[in-house]
Amino acid sequence: MRERERTGNSMPIEQLLSSLSRSEFSGDVAGDAGSRTVFSTDNSIYQVRPAAVIFPKNAHDISTVVEQAHALKITVTARGGGTGTNGQSLNTGVLIDTSRHMNQIEELDISAGSVTVQPGVVLSQLNQFLEPHGYFFPPTVSTASRATIGGMVATDASGKGSRIFGKTSDYIESMQVVLSDGSVSTIKTLDFAEATEIAKQENLIGHAYCEVLRVVAQNAAEIDKTFPQMNRGLTGYNLKNIVGADNRIRLSYLLAGSEGTLAITTSITLKILKRPALRALVPIRYEHFQTALEDVQHLLKANPSAVEIIDDKVLSLAQQDPVWNSIESVLGKGSSVKVGGLNFVEFLADDEMQLSAQLDRLVDLLNGGQNEFIDWTIVTDPHLISELWSLREKSVGLLGRLSPTKQGTAFVEDAAVPPERLPGFVREFREILDAHGVTYGMYGHADVGCLHVRPALNMRDKGDAALIRPISDEVAKLAKKYGGLLWGEHGRGFRGEYSPFFFGPVLYRELCKIKGAFDPLNLFNPGKLAAPDGETIDKIDNVPLRGQIDRSIASDLAKTYDRAVACNGNGACFNWDKADPMCPSYKVTRDRSQSPKGRAALLREWARLESIKRHGESNTDLPAIEQALHASFSTCLSCKACSSQCPIKVDIPAMKSTFLHRYYADRRRPLRHIIVAHSESAFQIARRLPFVANAAQSIFSSIGADRLIGLIDLPRIRPASHSKPLGPRDLTRLTALSADDKARTVILLEDTFTSTFDGKVVDATVDLLGQLGYTVWRAAPKSNGKAAHVLGKLDVFEKIARAAVAHQSQLIKTGVPVVGIEPVTTLMQDHEYKAFRPDVALDRSVLSIEEFLHQEIRSGAIAPKVIDGPNSRYALFLHCMEKTSKPATSSLWTSVLKTFGMTAQTIATGCCGMAGMFGHEIEHAGMSDELFQMSWARKLGDGSGDIPLMTGFSCRCQTERITKTKPQHPVQALLRVLKDMPDQRCIIACNMNNNLVAI
Template sequence: MIAMVSEVAVRSGYVAFLDALRACGFEGEIAPDDANRTVLATDNSIYQRLPQAAVFPKHAEDLERLAKLASELPHRDIVLTPRGGGTGTNGQSLTDGIVVDVSRHMNQIIEIDVEARRVRVQAGVVKDQLNAALKPHGLFFAPELSTSNRATIGGMISTDASGQGSCQYGKTRHHVLELDTILLGGQHLHSRPLSAEEEQALAQAGVLGKVHQTAAAIIDQQRELIEATFPPLNRCLTGYDLAHLRDEGQLNLNSLLCGSEGSLGFLSEAVLNVLPIPKHSTLVNVRYPSFMDALRDAKALMTASASPTSIETIDDTVLQLAMEDFVWDSVAEFFPAGSTPIQGINLIEFNDDDPEQLAGRVKAFTQHLSQDATVERLGYTLAEGRPQIQKVYAMRKRSVGLLGNVQGEKRPLPFVEDTAVPPEHLADFITEFRAALDARKLSYGMFGHVDAGVLHVRPALDMKDPAQEALIREISDEVAALTQKYGGLLWGEHGKGVRSEYGPKFFGELYPCLQQVKAAFDPHNQLNPGKIASPSESTTLIAKESDPELLTVDGVPMRGQLDRTIDERAWQAYDAAVYCNGNGACYNYDVDDPMCPSWKATRDRRHSLKAAPA
């Protein structure tokens, strides 16, 4: 259920813009109605912003019309925000302007080149949709997400998404070869690594020249400062990644566009590299008497010469939810009960094309564990083969979902849940993180990627209570400072969005470089404003603590504020709908999943479970 201020009129400037858009030949749908506006007012975050309208482009030509019209003088106060699957946890695609939703029509897999292991796709293609098409060829698109059945490729690129296995497979940007982005004004930017001759040719005039000149000047003049500022993490910084602007000397603007959250242009198509599906897999399931033992084991697990693909962790809270659910019956054999209760687990995956080599690596790894006594372990089991492994991962995925369905009004919320620190500091970092939550008497669940130093921590709050809502600011500030203390990032996996306000403090005197990038692409601050950086052409590098044009974590309307306005009788009558967390599971691509058939038939979000009974 989405609470909405009834019949908020579309502002006159937007009415004029939408009329002009129709007149210039826009072929997709234009939707200023209350139903479309309401269902696109939320995502998987705590925020709610009512857009003026939604538009659903049919093709690149529609994006060109949109970008050209918005750049014209009468419409430079129009705000446009691209949206894919709407699974962001930080309000990245929420706006009080116009939502540009490419998922309805621009969702075609254009080309699969099996020999070159390359694909060309439109921005609205869903990750699982792509992998289903690749599977008959023995290939897959690597970055693994828990939302893979509804996350779009465009959204993954826009947040530089990553997840399980990132230490081996990297982030989305590591698999992006070329991007076709439509800039304000309607020009196409075809980004890829450029030779010196190509770079010189593109740096001549116009907006294409300006964006290339700006990027080249930043990396060539500020390289030392960039290297000193960007932490050497597996989950390196998302959002205008200055550190990788030159790839072996070649200028590559994909470094800026991957993670830009729609603030630089409209992604139309992407060329991606894909990988062979590993033929054989084994999952080592290690049990611990405490969750902190599981975290402290990161060093021993990662120093093993066997080189695991991924190391996933689950805390006692999430584990208990799984044990109380029917899903536990399918995995209980892998987590045998003993005299000491299981309070944490690590799941260590190995993959290999050679079954004998795989067996040897797993044996070496388990021998390594038996010889290491740095933490207490309760034992381990092996899940061998993809069917068994998928059972364990299904348990993990379902238990994380159950975390959002706990009883009572306090719900675990994702607002400080993708911190990244060096893995060797993870246990100490989490000790202080937990102390901050315990001091406020908050419950929470934890799960994540030990090998990448990323842990998803979701404190439980009742956002209808103003006193608990105020904790968003308190906890966010404290955790942001804590990540800096341990040489990490507040935003290690799920992008910046509303949390962009912490960017100036982190970047310091490098922040004006981000503003120069924004100004080159979007001089009038029309594309998803308030996220990542505001535009400024100043070349003076002065340390900044804040940017008044960025959104703030407590300055954007929150769902809880509007939930308070729902009549208690309606609340009780629709309690199942009220607890929708907005993660978009009802928008999933999976044809075998019964949820949600009306969405699958129409691709109209108004026909989804999330929209009812809005």
């Protein structure tokens, strides 16, 4: 803690930042309270705020920062994906974040079987790049979508498949690093003579080599005795593998796992392997978790690439996650007994014969009578295998929802023992947790003896927080008793105090000397792993806990912003894939404050400071944090991906609305807020007088008035044919219909935006339903309040929501199916309306058009007999809200279209960038365009020739705005195909009529 207190002084930091601004440093610097707050947490229980965050663009930038920090004696800590579970990259002083800019793949050398990357490259980014070449980087982690290669090197990461493929350190060919004095060195495999020559140099790298060679030479017997003979051996200063069997020196084994305490990596050359052509996954279900554990050694006789295990708690939580829709057919099969454990057994092969032989071996073992399982299934479909593995990857996040008030908490989550001793270890581990009265979830790499265990704790509760020390101590002793380690995968971080216990006093002293040789001033990530003479490492009791800091949040604010408080920092919102819907503002900016995790961190800090203010205490950070939070919310597109895709369900749009409502309670709102919040009412008039409205808009734009209020590129008004409001007599008529008539009748719930700006879609829907034999009653569009909710005008939203729900309830009570076109409208009843006012929530959903059509097709009410479908192929672009909130939408649409002989493929995309009014707001136009180019433009211009179909109004509006082409809604394509079919090609299982009633 002494180091953190010393470097917390603002004067040297100000000197450093000022000096960088005058140097050739080309990166970004952030010393504001908001940025420092965002980078004060990772995926651990700890919270340590840095003095500044620096985002280098190249190796020279890092060298410059370190050299100047060395002169000022400022500590420096490198940070990658921020997914560490033990505070590995948390510290005071300066943080160097390589993920924003240093994320390039520099060189691929197929002939050498290697690739060179910058440290900020994400694992899934690398493997996606390698896939077309037939290669992959084998070490796998569950956070592959956001874990950086630099971070994986820092912790010597490994995961699924490590029994066969090993750890990150096994693939390092060479590393370029910056040492603690700012000097640059290349670390690669050396002959003993070459290493000895370097050790003679009178510089920092020379002293480091000299000390390392001495330590491994003088302590060979102690090293051999201390390092366990297991796949998950001692990481962090791995002395055992520095000198290979060939007597060559590989210092990369020392640096990998050293968590940035010895050097900072700027470039890594990695070995890559040929990607196996085939794989199969065999999920095996068991009645008891312990039985599943005990079966692992038997399953390993089939020599699979991996055996992963999950318990019943993870399986139960998975059933509440979107992933369950795609895997229920395998894992949700009926069973007479409750499933208590699950083993995933994976095989990799280069051809069908090899894969078949491997599966035959497993089947023989399973049929041999030694296994006490419920059942097993062989899965060979690549997509389904990926979906099943995504469940395993989500386990860590799912356990964040283990209890309404407690979360699965990481602090003893990666203990490892020899795999044959795992059942006994787990049995005693459970006894420890049971004795402390905590619930927990378990999952992990059973084949290598590494199990992830997360006790459910409320870290804001002092009693729960006090359990960290005794449980940690007891598990450390238990792991050693079984010949294992407290840390088998995720590195040590603030658990470095246990290093002497596992390394022993002799080797630990040598580790400290190695640290001193590399970093004599203790400037690199101090307090972790080892310390030079005269310095100490931190103890877990002395590091600030996030829950301890969050205790200051008033109970009402903690309840209002409970999802921000619950955010455990798993970082799923940092997903690298541009086609992943979460989170668009982060993807386009690479700014972590513009992500759900960053916004949650700012919200917690704002709520804490606001709570302190209530007690009359002043805090100079409150205004800065409040403005940082407001600025971060301004770039949130309210796409709601985080509300379903985040494992913890951190619903940022909902909390944003609540915050903005409070924020503007005593501030003047921009004129644009007033206009947009009430725009739906104005559109009712515009629909009746479209020519007048469009002319007024043109004049408005020509004089620049639109820019004065901050709205640009507003769409032209193209209304649907007129529909009038529903009256009591109409409701009575609908209610009085016979059951048969109701089955052939539809109430079309129009929405303001489609009916005002894309009326042809409404007319096409009416026509389509009529062609299919339904009498269509049109409910004139009413305000849905979405814009008011996004802006935090909750008083306006409440009035609109009450009216909308009352209106929809009247329609639903008629017993006639109510169908909507626009996803935003149909989804609001289950989200904004229900969350804001549960007392007025609908008791029955409005159906989306695809839900209705699919339902009618399945029931036989619509039964087209298609002889030949159209020659055209279609590309289906879904609205991001329905894609994340209702994943089944894709299969519903493709099934409906297929029924009419139409071949459609759902295109994986991120957000289009429009998001209601976001793309029209002048300050966000650039970001909106970038988002469209990032994902949508590339997929639209892929040259496939497929006809694009888009379900969302915003998506069609954005596409037309940027590409100057008018995309179709799926109903328009369906209608065209239906009308083109000769009578003999399409027979509808009902009388064809085309009835329309406007209501």
